[in-house]
Amino acid sequence: MTINEIQEEIIEEFAGFEDWMDKYAYLIELGTDLQGLDEKHQTDQNLIKGCQSKVWFNASLEDGKVKLEADSDAIIVKGIAALLIRVFNNQTPEDIMNADLNFIDEIGLKQHLSPTRSNGLVSMVKQIKMYGIAFNHVK
Amino acid sequence: MTLDINKIRKDFPILQEKVHGKDLVYFDNAATTQKPTQVIDEMVKYYYKYNSNIHRGVHYLSNKSTDGNENARKIVQNFINAEHLHEIIFTRGTTESVNLVANSFAERYIGEGDEVIVSELEHHSNIVPWQLVCEKKKAVLKVLPFNDKGELLLDELDELITDRTKIVAVNHISNSLGTINPIQKIIDIAHARGVKVLVDAAQSVQHLKIDVQEWDVDFLVFSGHKLYGPTGIGVLYGKEDLLNEMPPWQGGGEMIKEVRFSGTTYNELPFKFEAGTPNYIDAIGLGAAIEYVENIGLENIDAYEQELLAYATEKLSSIDGLKIYGTAEHKTSVISFLVDGIHFYDMGMLLDQMGIAVRTGTHCTEPIMQHFGIDGTVRASFSFYNTKEEIDALYNGILKVCKMFVH
Numbered sequence: 001m002t003i004n005e006i007q008e009e010i011i012e013e014f015a016g017f018e019d020w021m022d023k024y025a026y027l028i029e030l031g032t033d034l035q036g037l038d039e040k041h042q043t044d045q046n047l048i049k050g051c052q053s054k055v056w057f058n059a060s061l062e063d064g065k066v067k068l069e070a071d072s073d074a075i076i077v078k079g080i081a082a083l084l085i086r087v088f089n090n091q092t093p094e095d096i097m098n099a100d101l102n103f104i105d106e107i108g109l110k111q112h113l114s115p116t117r118s119n120g121l122v123s124m125v126k127q128i129k130m131y132g133i134a135f136n137h138v139k
Numbered sequence: 140m141t142l143d144i145n146k147i148r149k150d151f152p153i154l155q156e157k158v159h160g161k162d163l164v165y166f167d168n169a170a171t172t173q174k175p176t177q178v179i180d181e182m183v184k185y186y187y188k189y190n191s192n193i194h195r196g197v198h199y200l201s202n203k204s205t206d207g208n209e210n211a212r213k214i215v216q217n218f219i220n221a222e223h224l225h226e227i228i229f230t231r232g233t234t235e236s237v238n239l240v241a242n243s244f245a246e247r248y249i250g251e252g253d254e255v256i257v258s259e260l261e262h263h264s265n266i267v268p269w270q271l272v273c274e275k276k277k278a279v280l281k282v283l284p285f286n287d288k289g290e291l292l293l294d295e296l297d298e299l300i301t302d303r304t305k306i307v308a309v310n311h312i313s314n315s316l317g318t319i320n321p322i323q324k325i326i327d328i329a330h331a332r333g334v335k336v337l338v339d340a341a342q343s344v345q346h347l348k349i350d351v352q353e354w355d356v357d358f359l360v361f362s363g364h365k366l367y368g369p370t371g372i373g374v375l376y377g378k379e380d381l382l383n384e385m386p387p388w389q390g391g392g393e394m395i396k397e398v399r400f401s402g403t404t405y406n407e408l409p410f411k412f413e414a415g416t417p418n419y420i421d422a423i424g425l426g427a428a429i430e431y432v433e434n435i436g437l438e439n440i441d442a443y444e445q446e447l448l449a450y451a452t453e454k455l456s457s458i459d460g461l462k463i464y465g466t467a468e469h470k471t472s473v474i475s476f477l478v479d480g481i482h483f484y485d486m487g488m489l490l491d492q493m494g495i496a497v498r499t500g501t502h503c504t505e506p507i508m509q510h511f512g513i514d515g516t517v518r519a520s521f522s523f524y525n526t527k528e529e530i531d532a533l534y535n536g537i538l539k540v541c542k543m544f545v546h
Contacts (some may be wrong), residue, residue, distance in 0.1 A: 052484040073514070
């Protein structure tokens with residue numbers, strides 16, 4: 001599936017939630033289910049530092065596709081990371097570079113996008129895009 | 140006197156607001172307090188009718204604004220019982236007040252090898268300015284530790300002080316843990332060894348009556364916005380003789396007597412330390428806030444907030460897996476906590492969805508978090524406009540979050 005198709009799928013899923021509790025319960029579920037990172041990948045280099053929670057992203061390039069793994073000490077943040085992985089994992093560096101992210105806004109997680117220190121979402125997206133640019137260069 | 144909380148709540152327009160469609164429960168009072176209409180109206184009145192740059196003006200408006208600013212100074216003086224009006228210096232807030240003292244005091248009194256003592260309970264604002272001057276002056280920063288309840292180890296202070304110690308900088312109340320520190324004892328110990336004391340009262344002026352003469356404190360600093368006043372205004376109280384000895388910190392208008400390229404002479408106190416156009420409208424707002432608080436009475440406020448604290452401590456302690464950080468015998472209405480297996484950021488985010496505003500993270504006190512070996516806490520801080528019903532809402536909110544984490 002393309003990045004946009006996956007985004008559409010997520011938006012549809014979230015449209016089914018009646019209130020905020022269902023939505024966050026789902027994020028908690030996603031966060032719980034996401035396989036974390038091996039401790040050897042929980043390095044400062046992979047760390048995206050927000051003031052409030054720690055997020056690690058690890059990326060590699062296999063057969064021209066970007067492989068992403070992530071972890072966080074806060075479960076909702078980890079759930080959001082899981083959504084980002086779902087969108088970006090196995091995509092080409094070029095598609096990641098050029099992706100237009102609209103699902104975060106559409107599913108009502110925009111508050112986590114404010115450019116404050118308290119969250120890592122902006123930084124997470126930025127980091128993934130940086131991986132896209134870097135791998136595109138390597139390619 | 141029993142406070143009429145419903146009547147008080149009507150003074151604060153923001154408390155009528157809805158957040159995410161729910162009634163706002165504002166428990167972030169240690170970060171900033173809400174403003175009563177009495178403060179907002181007073182400031183609006185000045186902007187509408189009297190605004191004009193103060194001091195040295197010859198016209199009506201300038202005199203009105205000057206009077207407002209100087210009247211606010213008088214209100215502050217009476218509020219903390221300073222001996223002289225010119226011992227009250229307006230700053231941008233607690234942080235600027237500490238920076239002013241750290242820089243100016245160090246310039247005059249601190250040299251290579253001298254020592255400054257802060258406590259492990261301090262807000263970064265009362266650590267970093269001292270680190271900066273110690274680095275600049277090649278002085279040594281020493282730290283007074285606290286026990287696991289969050290109480291300072293007072294017995295160690297006397298040992299920590301040496302012939303080279305120049306100043307002890309300590310807070311009255313910890314913003315993270317709510318501990319009320321034994322300031323009078325700290326001042327007595329320091330003064331007995333000839334050491335000056337700065338007290339950070341940012342978290343205490345809104346709860347407890349402070350008398351700087353009774354304490355004999357050398358410097359006292361606090362902010363307006365945690366005292367139901369506007370942001371951007373703060374206070375530095377300093378003893379007259381010290382302030383006279385200390386050099387100006389910032390240069391500019393207002394703070395000079397005569398400017399010549401061959402040499403400038405400085406204005407007298409308090410203007411020597413107030414460079415540039417003063418923040419007079421906010422000073423006037425601060426004056427109105429202090430009058431509002433005094434009208435209700437700090438003793439009444441403290442008694443009611445202690446009631447809220449006791450109620451909340453009991454309720455929250457009954458939650459399985461909830462641990463309160465900061466269990467000092469003398470505490471103000473602040474509860475820092477964590478629930479087993481739930482990150483403070485998750486807790487804060489979910490409580491927010493229920494309209495409950497708490498603060499999460501390190502609260503600008505990383506050394507305290509390091510002491511407990513944690514990354515942060517959830518902090519609920521109560522004011523006299525909060526109610527037991529709101530604490531019930533927090534209690535139920537936490538239970539709801541806990542349920543969301545059980546699979």
